[in-house]
Amino acid sequence: MGIHEECGVFGIFSRTGGNGISQSCYYGLFALQHRGQESCGIAVNDDGKITCLKDMGLVGEVFNHDNLDKLKGTIAIGHVRYSTTGSSTKDNAQPLVSQYVKGTISIAHNGNLTNCNTLRKELEDNGAIFQTTVDSEVIAYMVAGVRSVSPSIEDAVRSVMEKIEGGYALLVMSPRKLIAARDPYGLKPLVMGELNGDTVFASETCALSACGASFIRDVEPGEIVIADDDGVHSVMTPARKRAGCIFEYIYFARPDSIIDGVSVYESRIKAGKLLYEQHPVDADIVIGVPESGLDAALGFSQASGIPYVKGFVKNNYIGRTFIKPSQEQRQDSVRIKLNPIESAVKGKRVVMTDDSIVRGTTIANIVRMLRQAGALEVHVRISSPPFLYPCYYGTDVPSREKLIAVKHTIPQICQMIGADSLGYLDVNSLHELTGLKEGQKNFCDACFTGDYPNAEYGIDLLNGGGEDLEK
Amino acid sequence: MGIHEECGVFGIFSRTGGNGISQSCYYGLFALQHRGQESCGIAVNDDGKITCLKDMGLVGEVFNHDNLDKLKGTIAIGHVRYSTTGSSTKDNAQPLVSQYVKGTISIAHNGNLTNCNTLRKELEDNGAIFQTTVDSEVIAYMVAGVRSVSPSIEDAVRSVMEKIEGGYALLVMSPRKLIAARDPYGLKPLVMGELNGDTVFASETCALSACGASFIRDVEPGEIVIADDDGVHSVMTPARKRAGCIFEYIYFARPDSIIDGVSVYESRIKAGKLLYEQHPVDADIVIGVPESGLDAALGFSQASGIPYVKGFVKNNYIGRTFIKPSQEQRQDSVRIKLNPIESAVKGKRVVMTDDSIVRGTTIANIVRMLRQAGALEVHVRISSPPFLYPCYYGTDVPSREKLIAVKHTIPQICQMIGADSLGYLDVNSLHELTGLKEGQKNFCDACFTGDYPNAEYGIDLLNGGGEDLEK
Amino acid sequence: MGIHEECGVFGIFSRTGGNGISQSCYYGLFALQHRGQESCGIAVNDDGKITCLKDMGLVGEVFNHDNLDKLKGTIAIGHVRYSTTGSSTKDNAQPLVSQYVKGTISIAHNGNLTNCNTLRKELEDNGAIFQTTVDSEVIAYMVAGVRSVSPSIEDAVRSVMEKIEGGYALLVMSPRKLIAARDPYGLKPLVMGELNGDTVFASETCALSACGASFIRDVEPGEIVIADDDGVHSVMTPARKRAGCIFEYIYFARPDSIIDGVSVYESRIKAGKLLYEQHPVDADIVIGVPESGLDAALGFSQASGIPYVKGFVKNNYIGRTFIKPSQEQRQDSVRIKLNPIESAVKGKRVVMTDDSIVRGTTIANIVRMLRQAGALEVHVRISSPPFLYPCYYGTDVPSREKLIAVKHTIPQICQMIGADSLGYLDVNSLHELTGLKEGQKNFCDACFTGDYPNAEYGIDLLNGGGEDLEK
Amino acid sequence: MGIHEECGVFGIFSRTGGNGISQSCYYGLFALQHRGQESCGIAVNDDGKITCLKDMGLVGEVFNHDNLDKLKGTIAIGHVRYSTTGSSTKDNAQPLVSQYVKGTISIAHNGNLTNCNTLRKELEDNGAIFQTTVDSEVIAYMVAGVRSVSPSIEDAVRSVMEKIEGGYALLVMSPRKLIAARDPYGLKPLVMGELNGDTVFASETCALSACGASFIRDVEPGEIVIADDDGVHSVMTPARKRAGCIFEYIYFARPDSIIDGVSVYESRIKAGKLLYEQHPVDADIVIGVPESGLDAALGFSQASGIPYVKGFVKNNYIGRTFIKPSQEQRQDSVRIKLNPIESAVKGKRVVMTDDSIVRGTTIANIVRMLRQAGALEVHVRISSPPFLYPCYYGTDVPSREKLIAVKHTIPQICQMIGADSLGYLDVNSLHELTGLKEGQKNFCDACFTGDYPNAEYGIDLLNGGGEDLEK
Numbered sequence A, B, C, D: 001m002g003i004h005e006e007c008g009v010f011g012i013f014s015r016t017g018g019n020g021i022s023q024s025c026y027y028g029l030f031a032l033q034h035r036g037q038e039s040c041g042i043a044v045n046d047d048g049k050i051t052c053l054k055d056m057g058l059v060g061e062v063f064n065h066d067n068l069d070k071l072k073g074t075i076a077i078g079h080v081r082y083s084t085t086g087s088s089t090k091d092n093a094q095p096l097v098s099q100y101v102k103g104t105i106s107i108a109h110n111g112n113l114t115n116c117n118t119l120r121k122e123l124e125d126n127g128a129i130f131q132t133t134v135d136s137e138v139i140a141y142m143v144a145g146v147r148s149v150s151p152s153i154e155d156a157v158r159s160v161m162e163k164i165e166g167g168y169a170l171l172v173m174s175p176r177k178l179i180a181a182r183d184p185y186g187l188k189p190l191v192m193g194e195l196n197g198d199t200v201f202a203s204e205t206c207a208l209s210a211c212g213a214s215f216i217r218d219v220e221p222g223e224i225v226i227a228d229d230d231g232v233h234s235v236m237t238p239a240r241k242r243a244g245c246i247f248e249y250i251y252f253a254r255p256d257s258i259i260d261g262v263s264v265y266e267s268r269i270k271a272g273k274l275l276y277e278q279h280p281v282d283a284d285i286v287i288g289v290p291e292s293g294l295d296a297a298l299g300f301s302q303a304s305g306i307p308y309v310k311g312f313v314k315n316n317y318i319g320r321t322f323i324k325p326s327q328e329q330r331q332d333s334v335r336i337k338l339n340p341i342e343s344a345v346k347g348k349r350v351v352m353t354d355d356s357i358v359r360g361t362t363i364a365n366i367v368r369m370l371r372q373a374g375a376l377e378v379h380v381r382i383s384s385p386p387f388l389y390p391c392y393y394g395t396d397v398p399s400r401e402k403l404i405a406v407k408h409t410i411p412q413i414c415q416m417i418g419a420d421s422l423g424y425l426d427v428n429s430l431h432e433l434t435g436l437k438e439g440q441k442n443f444c445d446a447c448f449t450g451d452y453p454n455a456e457y458g459i460d461l462l463n464g465g466g467e468d469l470e471k
Helices: A021-031 A065-069 A116-125 A135-147 A153-163 A205-211 A246-252 A264-278 A294-304 A327-332 A361-372 A410-416 A427-434 B021-031 B065-069 B087-092 B116-125 B135-147 B153-163 B205-211 B246-252 B264-278 B294-304 B327-332 B361-372 B410-416 B427-434 C021-031 C065-069 C087-092 C116-125 C135-147 C153-163 C205-211 C246-252 C264-278 C294-304 C327-332 C361-372 C410-416 C427-434 D021-031 D065-069 D116-125 D135-147 D153-163 D205-211 D246-252 D264-278 D294-304 D327-332 D361-372 D410-416 D427-434
Strands: A007-013 A039-046 A049-056 A075-081 A096-100 A103-113 A166-173 A178-182 A191-195 A198-202 A214-218 A223-228 A231-236 A285-288 A312-314 A338-340 A349-354 A377-382 A421-424 B007-013 B039-046 B049-056 B075-081 B096-100 B103-113 B166-173 B178-182 B191-195 B198-202 B214-218 B223-228 B231-236 B285-288 B312-314 B338-340 B349-354 B377-382 B421-424 C007-013 C039-046 C049-056 C075-081 C096-100 C103-113 C166-173 C178-182 C191-195 C198-202 C214-218 C223-228 C231-236 C285-288 C312-314 C338-340 C349-354 C377-382 C421-424 D007-013 D039-046 D049-056 D075-081 D096-100 D103-113 D166-173 D178-182 D191-195 D198-202 D214-218 D223-228 D231-236 D285-288 D312-314 D338-340 D349-354 D377-382 D421-424
Touching (some): A007 A166, A007 A178, A007 A205, A021 A075, A021 A198, A075 A103, A075 A166, A103 A116, A135 A166, A153 A166, A153 A178, A153 A223, A178 A198, A198 A205, A246 A427, A264 A377, A294 A349, A338 A361, A338 B205, A349 A361, A410 A421, B007 B021, B007 B103, B007 B178, B007 B205, B021 B039, B021 B075, B021 B198, B039 B103, B049 B103, B096 B135, B103 B116, B116 B135, B135 B153, B135 B166, B153 B166, B153 B223, B198 B205, B246 B264, B246 B427, B285 B294, B294 B349, B338 B361, B361 B377, B410 B421, C007 C021, C007 C166, C007 C178, C007 C205, C021 C039, C021 C075, C021 C198, C021 C205, C049 C103, C075 C103, C096 C135, C116 C135, C135 C153, C135 C166, C153 C166, C153 C178, C153 C223, C178 C198, C191 C205, C198 C205, C198 C223, C205 C214, C246 C264, C246 C427, C264 C294, C361 C377, C410 C421, D007 D021, D021 D039, D021 D205, D049 D103, D075 D103, D075 D166, D103 D116, D103 D135, D116 D135, D135 D166, D153 D166, D153 D178, D178 D198, D198 D223, D246 D264, D246 D427, D264 D294, D264 D377, D285 D294, D338 D361, D349 D361
Parallel strands (some): A349 A377, B285 B349, C285 C349, C349 C377, D285 D349
Antiparallel strands (some): A007 A075, A039 A049, A039 A075, A166 A178, A178 A223, A191 A198, A223 A231, A312 A338, B007 B075, B039 B049, B096 B103, B103 B166, B166 B178, B191 B198, B191 B214, C007 C075, C007 C198, C039 C049, C039 C075, C191 C198, D007 D198, D039 D049, D096 D103, D103 D166, D166 D178, D178 D223, D191 D198, D191 D214, D312 D338
């Protein structure tokens, strides 16, 4: 609801002839569609060459039987992308295919380099030209530059990882190898699986399920995993203090995924339970804002004993081409996407959970709808702490002046959204979402605290926290 | 899950200049999209003429700002359609616009005439030609024929209703009037609303919500409601024993809709409660098959006290162009659309609710997935009785030989789908879904019982229960 | 240049299994594309059913390998259509497929019924409804109505031909027969050919060439030709005084076609020769306005001995989606479609031929361009007499008030278009185009003379001369 | 007919606010469409940024009112491209937009660098990566590299021109300047025009006409012309012996264009006259193969006195999606695109001119068609010498083994194509096409003679003469 993940990646290395790898990639990307709906692409190695098909649109729109059948090879990488930029985004679709002195590589990546502008400037000073605004092109340049003096592509990737800062899950395909790399904090998720002897990498485990692969293990922070005809081997670069993005658990990831050993679904149930502990209230029913608020509602219900009911119907047919209501129709616009079930909420004191509040306008509309439907009281519970700081690692958080919690106290926000009470998840309880003890911390909560894991290594502030220069 | 509603209708008569009526129609149809995803259309009266735009595809695909803005007028009717037929369906999209001796009419309709073939034959014997295979064209002919000797269009509709048999919700637009008619059994739902002085008709109340209209009342079985510049007036044709389609409550309708005074959501909760009463079981969790099985799971949980949890993640990005897995990939195909949440079901004795079983193959896959995810036991509870008979009123039930319950006993089905136990809703308890006392019946349950409301008036068996001749 | 033919038809009956008939139809329609660029369609009989694919666009846009391969059968009819109407024309695309009491028929037709409104009214009075505004639907009704009491489909067509008035080339396909019929004046062209034992019908012989068929003969005015498994046989209805459209020779038809025994190309060469005889001038070069004015220029050159040169380059890449210049750019707009070859015309006294003048604006621009390119004199010669009357037989001539020759004398027109001299073909010499002697007449020249062949049988003036009611 | 030009360029620098420059670019590219039909694009500077829209397809397909209106700015460059490569060509569409250390540049270019592979290798050795296979990306790299140490963009272009070899017409747009450069031989055409105070560059003068600009002068071989707010100024790099591509006159350019002071149309007329002088024949008519053979036919007719007639009708509706006839239909396939006018050629001894013979298969079909149409004799006259050598400057000549004249004598070819006689234009008379005296030469005729203008500077043979590495 206003916060967007920027990308998902999927890769497969076949040792069994490559039959159906573009199809596997298709289903994998399909399961990662929630991580990016703007553009998508698949690149395959094909007899020493790399062929890539990418375009604006959903996986199901860009690919069809015909064009998928033409993507033949034994290695494939794929990408789904979200972007806030407008017209020029077709150029920014991934994977990126580059020809360099040693041949061809293709790169797909999720995340953001916090020193991207600095690196880009250095490359430009040495004569580089850029045709896109994505970090992947910077990475491709650096890999190409190092590769010319490196014994292997994985060695080049290792060298590049010493220079890039930020959060990333990276897939690099050369005509003979598939390389997966994860940033030294583990900010972005990346897992490895196995499908009938083939090696698979994906942003989330749900993509393994979708293509029929079994989960092997997470790629470790700072790890480089190389899949080739000889099998799979691993190179470790110096890891730093583990700091996986906590918002993957709260909102981004699919609830059936397991990230770094922790079930996303269980985290959300836990968040709901904590919300009750931290902000108990006497009420008749608990409901969640679909889809991302539903799990916390279940947890709240379990902890409180207050019955969980379905409060809303969400219209899932809303696609990219949906015509938004005009200004005069906007008042009720939210009832098009979301409609309260009057018979469920009428005359009830309602606890309503959602994952976050960004600007506050959407949730204010939802609260008003509930009251129109006859809810006597509306107690809002948010399964994350207030958003206060920008993310520099690839999440599209609006600028600070648009974040309602930056300029307003919680009681003020409560009033602004028209709720009877408002409770956020205590920032000091976030460790419980990943099953840690008090005082332990293995995650990044910078968007709530301003505590950036790589602050000491410098964050390229000009970059503005977004992936695109144009933002 | 294998059973499809065939259509949804929406209409609006403006007394306030018609500003935005095509937009209201768009949002209304959008909310009815679950009733038909194959084609859609909107017709508007425009200065004595009727303009219609219709095509294959979802409401959000067919309409855009440009083409919607061109649909100006003071009356609009719209339609969403599901169809099992193949290539020629573009011709079958509705609304249907016809020119006849007294001018132009447009018709949109949901349902099926059980004597359509007979009526069609009569018309053809008198020289009629048909360019589509939809019932609406037969109705248009009959209205045109009667209209030439009738004092008014509503009078013509009344005469036609004396001759047509079956279930229907019908909207007829002449350049100056909007007429809504419902079959004498009330088999198909149809409601009236009001939007800033304009009169609105829709298949379900959720469409009223979506366009900002307020609910006035249901159109009664056998009633003709005429909206014109003078206001709204009603004509009653002889009603028969009320027999609204019970499957609207069980599966078709959106849970936020209220049909003939009964909340669809509450019916489904009730079905879940009855399932527990009729088929209790000792288990750890209750889950539902998304989306239509979730509400019954909540009811089962409430009645039994067994915790309700989320068992599956459903991928909502599956669209019309989705590439289905090939034969060799099919085994796991269902994990692409639906994936169990392993952390929620592992090691648990699971009660799983769904709305119905048609062929049994899908649910068998789902049960197997649950076991693969670690469920110890899987107890399937179905919130409807077994399907045994075809529907002649516009619902796409497969032929009898494909219905698993026709040839197998419940214990056999239980074994075939791999469940530990299987319980269907008792057909004798259906009255509870609509809040009636035992022995009362105001609904059609023919697909479970073979008790067709208009059996005595003859059902045109050649018609095969489907809407299309081609079936 | 402002005057448009409305349609072209093509049909094929296969006795050899039907292999490739939709492809033959495709190439035939392709060769008839000059007769209509707005919509096109092909219908095939298929196992007792008739399948039709039609849409807005050129033949090369609507059809592709995939959809053409699906059009299998042993009989096919096709249609290309031009229309001046706007949004609703998709419904008006042909062939029209209709189901009636005796089965299914499909109709494609070129031309216009002059008593269409009367016939339509009669049908409506008997309860008919219409979903399009094309004459074909009226014909379909009438055939269906008569067929129910006729021994055969050809007998029904014969009966219908007794009632319809106007110009038409008609193809009717039943599941087992292909019937071609031509109006009793022969106003619209229609030929028969043979392709490896299969029977072919087409509006022009160029379509026979394109699909590899050989020319057999013209269908005669008033003739009905029936192709079925037994071969080809003919039924004559009472013919009237032959009156083929003279404008087919002057402009509509392709120059490689032969209509009723007369080469279109030779007619145009002849027109150019006559223009020199009737309006000689002393000049340096003769040029034609591409494409339709080029042949008359050749004839003028041959008769006069003045050298023929290429005066203009025409841009053939202009398609349906071409963006027309805005008001301020319009002055020179014609140089986008047409550009003079300066080196050819500079310093020259130029004779320029064109086929007709409708409003006069286009030719005024062309004359001005020639002067800007350095032409010393521009003598315009028009290979037809002045347009003075509407066409009621299917040609889209603008209304009289827009015809420049209705309100202005030839000297006035000469001045208005900026020419040094202007000469039209003498209306009394038109017989020479078809090789007749003076005083003989076997053609319709009503648009020049107002002498309508079927005036005595009544022309339905309300119909306005156009094919569509909406015009 | 088998030989393809690779590109056309258009650029405009506005000093009057830029109103309508993308429209001017559209019309300019439209007039250059014959130089490339595969992809096209327009880039505009916009407030320091450069926005580019490019895609596969014709100018009229890629651009529409909406997307053209969004291309606002004061400088625009555009490109049309032909390519023989398949799937990946979308990436190769131009203009190319690159960001480098000093900002952004966009490049559009026609031609081929003969040392491209060498240059590319050098750049890759220095770490460059390439995302396309077009020369423009090499040029962009080089300009970017030099620009970082150059005082101005034009200075950088000058430096780069010292290193690149081959034939090119180059447009470079920086946010404030538009630079046009032409190779030192003048192999590729490039002209300058003026439109209401704005400066325009284009591959041919016909593009100036189309947008309403007046011709100023040709850009000279080796010249760099810079348009900025201060006006237009010129920088000369060392020119070499002038060697404009002679095939522009024979086939590529539009006949209404004037290249380096010589009318293309007059060249073709002259070629026809020379053909008669060199290969006279007694015949009844002269015809040309449309479109490119028509002008030589006129010249032949003028010189010989044998009447010029129209021999064929060409179907101009053939677009990119045209379905080619299958193997068994191919025999007559050429009659779909081209059909003889039987009445014109029957019983005649025919001289037929065409611009060139590549493989010989097409012209053999055409000769056979003429005989089938009744031609008594067919004398083929080709308005160019035999093709014997590859072109390394951007023209798509097939490989030598496919050139019929490489392995066969003229009498053999005459027999292979079924002609009664065959005459090619004498290679020693080519100077007459550009109005030179005997022994003078200012053109490149390497495809006929193997005399490559820059042979002494080395031609990168690996490059294979094509623009794309993939060829």
